[in-house]
Amino acid sequence: MADFAYSPVTPEVVEELRALLSPGQVTTDEEKRAAYSRDEVASCAWDRPYLAEVLVFPERTAQVSAVLRFADERRISVTPRGAGTGLSGGAVPVFGGIVLSLERMNAILEVDVDNLCITVEPGVVTSEITRAAAAAGLLYAGDPCSGDASFIGGNIAENAGGNKVIKYGSTGASVLGLEVVLADGSVTWFGGKQRKDVTGYDFVRLLVGSEGTLGVVTKAILKLVPLPERVVDLLVPFPDAASAVAVVPRIMREGGILPSSVEFMDALSVQLAERFLNRPVPHSDRAGAYLLIQIEGNDRDALADDYERIGRFCLEHGALEVFVADNRTMRDRLWKVRKNLTEAAWAFFxxxxxxxxxxxxxxxxxxxxxxxxxxxxxxxxxxxxxxxxxxxxxxxxxxxxxxxxxxxxxxxxxxxxxxxxxxxxxxxxxxxxxxVGLKRREDVSLFLDEAQMALIRRVKLAFDPNNILNPGKIVPWTSPP
Ligand SMILES: Cc1cc2nc3c(=O)[nH]c(=O)nc-3n(C[C@H](O)[C@H](O)[C@H](O)COP(=O)(O)OP(=O)(O)OC[C@H]3O[C@@H](n4cnc5c(N)ncnc54)[C@H](O)[C@@H]3O)c2cc1C
Incomplete structure (x- = not known):
C-alpha cells in the first residue's frame, strides 16, 4: 500500500501521550478503540478489520499540535476523527496508530453579526451552528442530512454537500478561514474573516475536502447569510423519474426561480421510508419518483407566485399532485422522510x-x-x-x-x-x-489522469513528508515517486 513504515504504539508511547495531554484524554480501552475505528460504512466492506492502537481526545489547539509533533517524530500514523458519520471509511485508521478525536473541541467561539460569520471549533455538531446562526437572525447554509450528528470539522474535511447546495454551494462555499495544525505540529491560519484574499495560494480551498490527509482543522470561520423570513416546501409525486428530472431546469430557466433544495427520491426509497417511519406518503402506490423542492424568500405573495409557477410546471410534466407545506410542522414531516432514506435502506437491506x-x-x-x-x-x-x-x-x-x-x-x-x-x-x-476515503481509493484513477494523481501525491507529501496524517486515504499509495 505504502512504502512508509509506521512505529507501533507501545506502552511507553501511551505514557508519553498521557504526559503530553492528561490521563483522562488518552485511552487504550478495547471497546472504545473498536467504536472509534469505524464510521457508517458497514465493516464487511473491508477485507480486514482495522483498529486504532490508542485514542486521544485533545481539548485545545496546543494539544493537537503536541500530539502531531510527537507522532511525526515517532512516525506514528494519526487519523483525525469527527462524529464518525462518514460514508467512505475516511475516519478508519488503516495503519492503526493514533485516532485523534476532535469531539471535546466543541465550542462556538463567536457569532459576529457585523461581519456575517461564526467562529467554531471542529467538534461542534452541524445543526448547532444552524441554530446559533438562526438565533442571531442569520443562516448557516451547510445542511447535510446527517447534520444532527456530524461535526463541522468532518463536514469541512469531506466538503459535505447536502440539501442546499444548489443555492448556497457545498460546505466549502461557507468556509472563510481555517486554523490548521500541520503534520509537524505547526499551527497556521488559512484565510480569515475577509471575503477576498489572493495573497498566496488558496489553501482554504485545498484543505476543504482533503479528508484529514493534509492537516487537522482546529477552528473554522464560516460565512453566514441573511435568514430568509419564509420557507415553503413542495412534495411532488411523478409517474416516473424522467418526468421528475425534466422539470428541474425548467423551474430555473423558464421560471427564473433558484430553489434552495431540489431533492429526488425514487419509488423504492419512499416505500422504504414509509415502512421505516410507519407513516404513509401520498401516492406511494403509483408514483415512480418524487421531488422535494424548497423555496425561500421574504415576501409572502412573491413566494406564493413562485410555488404556483413551480406547481404548474410540475403538473405540465405529469405530476400526480403538488403538496404545499408552508408551516413548520408540515415541512418537518416532509423532510423527515427525506432525511431518513439512508437509515431506512440500512434497516431493510x-x-x-x-x-x-x-x-x-x-x-x-x-x-x-x-x-x-x-x-x-x-x-x-x-x-x-x-x-x-x-x-x-x-x-x-x-x-x-x-x-x-x-x-x-x-x-x-x-x-x-x-x-x-x-x-x-x-x-x-x-x-x-x-x-474517497478508504472505500473509493482504488477507483480514483478511473476519473483522474496520471498528471493529477502525481500532483495529489506531491501535494500530500509537501504537507506531510512522513505521511503520518490519515495515510492510505484518497490515493492507493502516497509515497514519493
Ligand atoms: C444518515 C446519513 C446521512 C448523510 N447525509 C449526508 C449529506 O446529505 N451530505 C453529505 O455530504 N454527507 C452526508 N453524510 C456523510 C457524513 O455525515 C459526512 O461526510 C460528514 O461530513 C462527516 O462528518 P463527521 O464529523 O462524522 O466526520 P468523520 O466521519 O468522523 O470523518 C470524516 C473525515 O473527516 C476527517 N476529519 C474529521 N474531523 C477533522 C478535522 N477536524 N480536521 C481534519 N480532518 C478531519 C476524518 O479524518 C475523515 O477523513 C451522511 C451520513 C449519514 C450516516
Missing part, C-alpha cells in the same frame, strides 16, 4: 451493498438512471436511488435482489467497473460529497 455517490451533469441524469437500471438488472441487483438532483448528485444503494451471493464483493466491483465509465462518459465523477 443486508449490509452487503454498494453505496454510490456519483455526480453527473443534471441533464444527463435520465440517461444515467436508465443505464443504472439496465446494469443492475443484468447483475441481479436492485438500486434504491435518491439524492440532490438539483446538483446532479445521486446516491444509489445497490443490493442483490435474490439474496446476497458469497462472492458479492467481486460481483459488485464488476458492476461498478461497468457503471463508472458510463458516469465518466456522461461528464460525471466518482463522488460528490461522501469523499
Amino acid at each position: 443486508p449490509p452487503e451493498y454498494a453505496d454510490e455517490d456519483i455526480v453527473v451533469p443534471t441533464s444527463a441524469i435520465p440517461e444515467f438512471l436508465d443505464r443504472l437500471g439496465e446494469i443492475c438488472a443484468r447483475h441481479g441487483t436492485v438500486s434504491q436511488t435518491m439524492g440532490h438532483v438539483g446538483d446532479g448528485n445521486l446516491h444509489a444503494t445497490i443490493f442483490f435482489s435474490g439474496g446476497t451471493p458469497p462472492d458479492w464483493k467481486q460481483r459488485l466491483a464488476a458492476l461498478q467497473r461497468e457503471l463508472y465509465p458510463i458516469v465518466k462518459a456522461l461528464g460525471g465523477t466518482l463522488t460528490g460529497e461522501h469523499g
Whole structure:
C-alpha cells in the first residue's frame, strides 16, 4: 500500500501521550478503540478489520499540535476523527496508530453579526451552528442530512454537500478561514474573516475536502447569510423519474426561480421510508419518483407566485399532485422522510451493498438512471436511488435482489467497473460529497489522469513528508515517486 513504515504504539508511547495531554484524554480501552475505528460504512466492506492502537481526545489547539509533533517524530500514523458519520471509511485508521478525536473541541467561539460569520471549533455538531446562526437572525447554509450528528470539522474535511447546495454551494462555499495544525505540529491560519484574499495560494480551498490527509482543522470561520423570513416546501409525486428530472431546469430557466433544495427520491426509497417511519406518503402506490423542492424568500405573495409557477410546471410534466407545506410542522414531516432514506435502506437491506455517490451533469441524469437500471438488472441487483438532483448528485444503494451471493464483493466491483465509465462518459465523477476515503481509493484513477494523481501525491507529501496524517486515504499509495 505504502512504502512508509509506521512505529507501533507501545506502552511507553501511551505514557508519553498521557504526559503530553492528561490521563483522562488518552485511552487504550478495547471497546472504545473498536467504536472509534469505524464510521457508517458497514465493516464487511473491508477485507480486514482495522483498529486504532490508542485514542486521544485533545481539548485545545496546543494539544493537537503536541500530539502531531510527537507522532511525526515517532512516525506514528494519526487519523483525525469527527462524529464518525462518514460514508467512505475516511475516519478508519488503516495503519492503526493514533485516532485523534476532535469531539471535546466543541465550542462556538463567536457569532459576529457585523461581519456575517461564526467562529467554531471542529467538534461542534452541524445543526448547532444552524441554530446559533438562526438565533442571531442569520443562516448557516451547510445542511447535510446527517447534520444532527456530524461535526463541522468532518463536514469541512469531506466538503459535505447536502440539501442546499444548489443555492448556497457545498460546505466549502461557507468556509472563510481555517486554523490548521500541520503534520509537524505547526499551527497556521488559512484565510480569515475577509471575503477576498489572493495573497498566496488558496489553501482554504485545498484543505476543504482533503479528508484529514493534509492537516487537522482546529477552528473554522464560516460565512453566514441573511435568514430568509419564509420557507415553503413542495412534495411532488411523478409517474416516473424522467418526468421528475425534466422539470428541474425548467423551474430555473423558464421560471427564473433558484430553489434552495431540489431533492429526488425514487419509488423504492419512499416505500422504504414509509415502512421505516410507519407513516404513509401520498401516492406511494403509483408514483415512480418524487421531488422535494424548497423555496425561500421574504415576501409572502412573491413566494406564493413562485410555488404556483413551480406547481404548474410540475403538473405540465405529469405530476400526480403538488403538496404545499408552508408551516413548520408540515415541512418537518416532509423532510423527515427525506432525511431518513439512508437509515431506512440500512434497516431493510443486508449490509452487503454498494453505496454510490456519483455526480453527473443534471441533464444527463435520465440517461444515467436508465443505464443504472439496465446494469443492475443484468447483475441481479436492485438500486434504491435518491439524492440532490438539483446538483446532479445521486446516491444509489445497490443490493442483490435474490439474496446476497458469497462472492458479492467481486460481483459488485464488476458492476461498478461497468457503471463508472458510463458516469465518466456522461461528464460525471466518482463522488460528490461522501469523499474517497478508504472505500473509493482504488477507483480514483478511473476519473483522474496520471498528471493529477502525481500532483495529489506531491501535494500530500509537501504537507506531510512522513505521511503520518490519515495515510492510505484518497490515493492507493502516497509515497514519493
Ligand atoms: C444518515 C446519513 C446521512 C448523510 N447525509 C449526508 C449529506 O446529505 N451530505 C453529505 O455530504 N454527507 C452526508 N453524510 C456523510 C457524513 O455525515 C459526512 O461526510 C460528514 O461530513 C462527516 O462528518 P463527521 O464529523 O462524522 O466526520 P468523520 O466521519 O468522523 O470523518 C470524516 C473525515 O473527516 C476527517 N476529519 C474529521 N474531523 C477533522 C478535522 N477536524 N480536521 C481534519 N480532518 C478531519 C476524518 O479524518 C475523515 O477523513 C451522511 C451520513 C449519514 C450516516
